[in-house]
Amino acid sequence: MASVPRRTVLVVEDEMLIRILATDSLQESGFTVLEAADAAEALRILDEHDDVDVLVTDVNMPGPMDGVALAELMHDRRPELGLIITSGRGELDPADLPTTSLYLAKPYLPRQLAAAVERQTLH
Numbered sequence: 001m002a003s004v005p006r007r008t009v010l011v012v013e014d015e016m017l018i019r020i021l022a023t024d025s026l027q028e029s030g031f032t033v034l035e036a037a038d039a040a041e042a043l044r045i046l047d048e049h050d051d052v053d054v055l056v057t058d059v060n061m062p063g064p065m066d067g068v069a070l071a072e073l074m075h076d077r078r079p080e081l082g083l084i085i086t087s088g089r090g091e092l093d094p095a096d097l098p099t100t101s102l103y104l105a106k107p108y109l110p111r112q113l114a115a116a117v118e119r120q121t122l123h
Helices: 016-028 039-048 067-077 110-121
Strands: 008-012 032-036 052-058 082-087 102-105
Touching (some): 008 016, 016 032, 016 110, 039 052, 039 067, 052 067, 052 110, 082 110, 102 110
Parallel strands (some): 008 032, 008 052, 082 102
16 A cells, blocks of 8 residues: 655744644644744745645745745745645735635634645645
8 A cells, every 4th residue: 555645834934833833733634844934934945845735824924025925936936836825914815815825814723724735735
């Protein structure tokens, strides 16, 4: 019996507690998880890891690039990358997001995050 390959997810979240909870829940769901606290760190990780299947990013982060800009940049660089954009500050207009991305409002349940990641690995 062949084993199912583990899918790799990069979680970009500046709030440490939220990042830890997201990482732990995704690992418990069978994903390999990398973490970044901001867009600059995420870009370094993405440059070093071409095996990342899904990017989960918060909108509001410190630094010159927010999560939407990061998602747009990665959509252009790696269109096959699954994109999930999260925010606790209200709904985002889908027209402002990359076409293949999913929006997940905070607070979300671990199973909602895992389901969204699963969906994005299939696109």
